[in-house]
Each structure stands twice: as structure tokens, then as C-alpha cells.
Amino acid sequence: MEPCNQVCLPCKMPCEVKCTHSKCKNTCGAPCVPCQEKCRRSCVHGSCTRRCGERCSRAACNEPCPLKLPCGHPCRGLCGEPCPPICKHCRPDEFPKDFLGYDFDEDAKFIRLQDCTHILEVEDADNLMQSDKETIRIRCCPFCRKPIINTYRYKDFVNEMYKTEINPIKERVYGTKAQIIEKRDKLRDTFTGFEETHLQVLKST
Numbered sequence: 001m002e003p004c005n006q007v008c009l010p011c012k013m014p015c016e017v018k019c020t021h022s023k024c025k026n027t028c029g030a031p032c033v034p035c036q037e038k039c040r041r042s043c044v045h046g047s048c049t050r051r052c053g054e055r056c057s058r059a060a061c062n063e064p065c066p067l068k069l070p071c072g073h074p075c076r077g078l079c080g081e082p083c084p085p086i087c088k089h090c091r092p093d094e095f096p097k098d099f100l101g102y103d104f105d106e107d108a109k110f111i112r113l114q115d116c117t118h119i120l121e122v123e124d125a126d127n128l129m130q131s132d133k134e135t136i137r138i139r140c141c142p143f144c145r146k147p148i149i150n151t152y153r154y155k156d157f158v159n160e161m162y163k164t165e166i167n168p169i170k171e172r173v174y175g176t177k178a179q180i181i182e183k184r185d186k187l188r189d190t191f192t193g194f195e196e197t198h199l200q201v202l203k204s205t
């Protein structure tokens with residue numbers, strides 16, 4: 001089944017939420033379980049000490065990426081983020097321009113959305129994700145409209161939104177996590193019971 005990539009009322013498609021460690025195995029409608037692995041936010045300037053599913057103990061790094069691209073030119077991305085595969089020297093035609101078609105400043109940094117691989121200028125991306133904080137809604141890539149949920153730089157913002165807005169909706173529809181576990185155990189018991197009676201029937205024939 002294709003994962004649900006819509007911001008929808010809870011549905012039965014696989015959940016879209018994933019991180020660098022794992023992918024949520026629930027359906028879109030069931031509340032996500034926060035990842036318990038160690039957070040991967042780390043660079044030469046510092047590391048987050050919390051778990052992946054928690055709010056990071058330090059903000060994403062805003063320093064320029066110190067790495068070089070395979071072509072040998074400096075990366076135009078941010079420190080600690082995946083390097084956007086763009087080079088103004090080698091492939092000037094493919095290099096991002098602003099919405100009016102002008103070149104960005106020479107020191108502008110770029111981020112590759114991990115949801116769809118489109119590349120945004122960092123200030124534009126930060127504004128898109130963090131402006132208008134009162135309206136809680138999932139932000140979408142301006143190029144392809146894919147919801148931005150799995151781009152690590154914005155994980156705290158997205159997690160917060162899931163926690164305060166989206167999971168409560170899911171919980172209202174599906175019951176709380178405790179109720180889900182109870183339901184699951186009950187189901188398993190019925191299933192085991194079913195298997196046992198079946199085996200007995202098989203043995204007795």
C-alpha cells in the first residue's frame with residue numbers, strides 16, 4: 001500500500017512519519033510512537049543529548065557546511081545537514097534562483113528537503129516552517145506541495161505539531177495508546193484462542 005502523504009483525517013494508509021532510525025509502522029490514523037534512539041543531531045559545533053523523538057537539547061546548526069562536494073567545490077548547505085547536490089561553478093543552470101528568478105546572495109545557504117529532495121534557500125525554508133506560528137498546519141514544499149514532515153532540521157517543529165494537534169485528533173478517533181494496547185492484546189488473545197481450538201480440531205481428526 002502506498003503511504004498516506006496527505007494531511008488528512010486519520011485513514012488506513014501506512015503512516016508517513018519516519019526518522020533516520022526507523023519508520024512508523026502504524027497506519028496514518030493511529031498515533032505515532034516517538035523514536036527512542038539517540039538523536040542524530042550532531043556536528044562539530046555540538047550534539048543533541050536527547051532521544052530522537054524528544055525536543056532537541058540544541059537548535060539545528062546555522063553555520064555553513066564545511067564539506068566539499070564531489071567536484072571539489074565548497075558545499076552550499078548547512079553544517080550537519082545532508083549536502084544539497086548543487087554547484088554554481090559546475091552546473092550553473094541548475095543552481096537555485098529566488099522566486100523572482102534572481103540569483104541568491106553569494107553567501108546564501110540551501111537545504112534539501114528530505115521529504116521530496118527539492119532545494120530551498122535556508123531563510124525561505126525557515127520562514128516557511130516557522131512564520132505564522134499560531135496557525136498550526138503542516139507546511140508543504142512550495143515546488144511540489146509534498147508535506148514537510150521528515151526533514152531533520154525541522155523535526156522539533158513537526159513533532160510539536162504532531163503532539164499538540166495531530167495525535168490528539170488521531171487519539172480521539174482511535175482511542176488513547178493504552179486503549180490501543182488493550183485492544184491489541186485482546187485481539188491477540190482471541191487469535192491465540194482461535195489457533196488453539198483449530199489445532200485441537202486438526203489433531204482430533
Ligand SMILES: [Zn+2]
Pocket residue numbers: 004005006008009010011012013028029
Ligand atoms: Zn492518512
Ligand SMILES: [Zn+2]
Pocket residue numbers: 019020021022035036037052053
Ligand atoms: Zn529516530
Ligand SMILES: [Zn+2]
Pocket residue numbers: 043044045046061062063079080
Ligand atoms: Zn555545526
Ligand SMILES: [Zn+2]
Pocket residue numbers: 039040041048049050051052054055056057058
Ligand atoms: Zn535532538
Ligand SMILES: [Zn+2]
Pocket residue numbers: 065066067075076077078081082083084
Ligand atoms: Zn554540506
Ligand SMILES: [Zn+2]
Pocket residue numbers: 069071072073087088089090091
Ligand atoms: Zn563544482
Ligand SMILES: [Zn+2]
Pocket residue numbers: 113116117118141142143144145146
Ligand atoms: Zn518538493
